[in-house]
Amino acid sequence: MSVPIALPRIMRIGAGAVADIGEVVTSLGLSRPLVVTDSFLVGTGAAEQMIKNLETAGLSPRLFDGTVPDPTTASLEAGLVAIREHNSDSVIGFGGGSPMDTAKALGLLGRQGGEMRDYKAPRINVGPALPIIAVPTTAGSGSEATQFTVISDSESDEKMLCPGLAFLPLAAVIDYELTVSMPPRLTADTGVDALTHAIEAYVSKKANPFSDSLALIAIGTIGRVLRRAYTDGHDAEAREQMMLAATQAGIAFSNSSVALVHGMSRPIGAHFHVAHGLSNAMLFPAVTAFSVRAAESRYADCARALGVAAEHDSDASAADRLVRALTDLCRDVEVPTPRAYGIDRVRWDELTPLMAEQALASGSPNNNPRVPTEAEIRDLYAQIYG
Structure with missing residues (x-):
């Protein structure tokens, strides 16, 4: 019996890989990414540097830093507004598991609409969805290479597992130097x-x-x-x-x-x-x-x-x-x-x-x-x- 295997199409791995983000996005034929991150990475200057890297490659990025720890359905609303206003053609999840999970959810909702609870297990979601590029800054969640996202329902407090290829990043940029500052x-x-x-x-x-x-x-x-x-x-x-x-x-x-x-x-x-x-x-x-x-x-x-x-x-x-x-x-x-x-x-x-x-x-x-x-x-x- 065969086993279905799914991986990101592109993976850049190693020190300094984050500097290649513009090249990765361009190679996928994308030009208007929404960078989904959190206030911590804005505070460190890492988010600003990513925006500069994308602009240097001739792209038109927009920054969304409204990610919250253990993202909720309510926390997605402002991100969806940003996708529509920017006319984003892709989403970059930049941070730990929460920004990457947020980016995945926004990628699906940005194309299909509806409520996140519509997409929770046992439903298997295959798309359509905006392409996701994942850039992890912690060594743990593995979300940069998985076909899952986890979002909490703001009304019921249920932490919803949402599976399917629609959530699998198209590309992952894995730079261990981003983790050196982790406490x-x-x-x-x-x-x-x-x-x-x-x-x-x-x-x-x-x-x-x-x-x-x-x-x-x-x-x-x-x-x-x-x-x-x-x-x-x-x-x-x-x-x-x-x-x-x-x-x-x-x-x-x-x-x-x-x-x-x-x-x-x-x-x-x-x-x-x-x-x-x-x-x-x-x-x-x-x-x-x-x-x-x-x-x-x-x-x-x-x-x-x-x-x-x-x-x-x-x-x-x-x-x-x-x-x-x-x-x-x-x-x-x-x-x-x-x-x-x-x-x-x-x-x-x-x-x-x-x-x-x-x-x-x-x-x-x-x-x-x-x-x-x-x-x-x-x-x-x-x-x-x-």
Whole structure:
């Protein structure tokens, strides 16, 4: 049986690649891009430099810096106005996962209209959409190479997974030098996010040989260098390897799937405004422990790739080592529990049934090696709280 594989048409990877943005856009026959970014990159001057690079190439860009963390349907409205006013023929997502997810949503809505909730899973969206060029500034989301976007419904607080080729960037420009200024907390959260992508892609029921190879490479790289990047943000080699691994993990899960961690993570982000990578990290060890017996050999492969188990270790032993290694990693990069993060226990318990319902509705838990019941998801939320 064949496996459908989808990748960006063009990828520029390496130090200084962002300076080639004008050449990339021109090569696609585009001329009026909307640059979607956030106030942070405006403040650093990076957004202004991108606009200059595009103008130097003879293009007519416009800047939209209204992206918000964990973008909402309400936050898209001003971007759609900017697309119409500028008569944009493309959208550049410049930043972390939130600007790239915003750019993807604007690309679809800018062509098709409607409401974002019309496009959430299980609907598969194939277009039409404005072409997307993705330029990540964090090493984690992998959104530059995925056929997904995640947008929160401003009315219901549901964090909606919206899948399909309409959201796959046409081009990705991947320059690790853009990540050197990331603070330790963001480095950790995005790094654990990338590791989650790689491991979930490998153990997913939709895994395939193509996604497997990239997932295992990414797992090994992240295991070697994430702590280094967290400890010393100016470690150029660690930054470069983390950036590449995050993209590889993104390609892997885009062509396989994510699973239970992501299904449970989205409601935490929506209701408690926890960054996506951090909410994944809060869940990662406990969900892996819950799932590991259902796919011991696959989790054992991950442990060996991560460097925490040897070839002669039994699969059961290696899988257990993986759970311990994830627990140790989250401790070393100081991932807080929901309680330590400041989330009220009463509110957490009150929302747990709704979060469990939303996690299941996303479809991601069905890809998990062990498919949970709603009661088991509620129990996992209780386990990780404090």
